[in-house]
Amino acid sequence: xxxxxxxxxxxxxxxxxxxxxxxxxxxxxxxxxxxxxxxxxxxxxxxxxxxxxxxxxxxxxxxxxxxxxxxxxxxxxxxxxxxxxxxxxxxxxxxxxxxxxxxxxxxxxxxxxxxxxxxxxxxxxxxxxxxxxxxxxxxxxxxxxxxxxxxxxxxxxxxxxxxxxxxxxxxxxxxxxxxxxxxxxxxxxxxxxxxxxxxxxxxxxxxxxxxxxxxxxxxxxxxxxxxxxxxxxxxxxxxxxxx
Amino acid sequence: xxxxxxxxxxxxxxxxxxxxxxxxxxxxxxxxxxxxxxxxxxxxxxxxxxxxxxxxxxxxxxxxxxxxxxxxxxxxxxxxxxxxxxxxxxxxxxxxxxxxxxxxxxx
Numbered sequence: 309x310x311x312x313x314x315x316x317x318x319x320x321x322x323x324x325x326x327x328x329x330x331x332x333x334x335x336x337x338x339x340x341x342x343x344x345x346x347x348x349x350x351x352x353x354x355x356x357x358x359x360x361x362x363x364x365x366x367x368x369x370x371x372x373x374x375x376x377x378x379x380x381x382x383x384x385x386x387x388x389x390x391x392x393x394x395x396x397x398x399x400x401x402x403x404x405x406x407x408x409x410x411x412x413x414x415x416x417x418x419x420x421x422x423x424x425x426x427x428x429x430x431x432x433x434x435x436x437x438x439x440x441x442x443x444x445x446x447x448x449x450x451x452x453x454x455x456x457x458x459x460x461x462x463x464x465x466x467x468x469x470x471x472x473x474x475x476x477x478x479x480x481x482x483x484x485x486x487x488x489x490x491x492x493x494x495x496x497x498x499x500x501x502x503x504x505x506x507x508x509x510x511x512x513x514x515x516x517x518x519x520x521x522x523x524x525x526x527x528x529x530x531x532x533x534x535x536x537x538x539x540x541x542x543x544x545x546x547x548x549x550x551x
Numbered sequence: 552x553x554x555x556x557x558x559x560x561x562x563x564x565x566x567x568x569x570x571x572x573x574x575x576x577x578x579x580x581x582x583x584x585x586x587x588x589x590x591x592x593x594x595x596x597x598x599x600x601x602x603x604x605x606x607x608x609x610x611x612x613x614x615x616x617x618x619x620x621x622x623x624x625x626x627x628x629x630x631x632x633x634x635x636x637x638x639x640x641x642x643x644x645x646x647x648x649x650x651x652x653x654x655x656x657x658x
Contacts, residue, residue: 381581388579397592478616485617486594489634493579493593501578 310513315503318512322453322502325519334530335547336538341465343473347411350474354408356428358418360529363432364456365390370439371447373477380504381455382448389452394488400490403483411478416498427532431525442518445505448498449515452521457495463487495543553638558605558645559587568638575600575634589648593634595621598655599648600633607642625654 313321336353339345345353372386393400405415417423424432438450467484470476478485506512552567555574566583568574575593578585591597595617604611608629614622618632633644 385580392593397594397596482594489573489575489595490593492573493576496576496580 336530351411351413355423361423367439382501387490431529450518450522454496454519459491554641558644602644605643610640
């Protein structure tokens, strides 16, 4: 039977649970970082990514509503994340659409759910299911710690490439710039909530498990993007990786 | 660990922060310089987190495109956007909300 971990040990365990299946390891992410994708590939990414991150405030809203009233700080943190995602500055999805348009697609195509792959639909559905059905602390571990907190490390790697190799302008890649800062805040808030409220060995283990599953889901999503849109143009053997 | 000294409303606050800390991220999770540091969008747009660097500015990277766009000539006066900086060395900062609001046309 696992014992209750102290906050430092638990945080390390959460980070390791995510790291094992980081989306940085997917062929799509590797091709992106190596500058091997075309603008058309990136347009397909944007058309899918919109349907994964677009409802993020909705996922969080379900969790917010189910957090007990006495968890005031946790509720406030979730509310702040929702506000910042939508109306704290520019709406994040508007910046995603700006990037998509610079890749040659349109806002209408990005918003059209018929343009997402079945795997993206699966990831979106998993996010809704976790938000609605899991213990709210476990849901925060999955959605905010497991998924959102990964974003800064992914975009830190990808954003310089977008400027240097793909020759996008600063304005075109602002979506990625802002996420390096805002998702760091959001991810840290998620860690604070989970570290404070996962206060039994069982709850801690469930948080670790859902982080692992969340990271697997993101890896599944990005791997499917590669197979659905890139593989025909850029086979695995040309990527110097074994998937 | 870098030492951050923060001047606000004729008061001075200070604390050590982990290397590569972003002060807006810290304030966002209610750690020093919370509740003293005012910030807004966290994306380099609103200018509410602008601070004048009183000491330690030489250790900072050059202003990025967002700071250049948002702060304009204020950069020459030593102003930086805290949401765009990761602190690696000791730094002394001053923030004036009224000045920031006037500079960004919010009053």
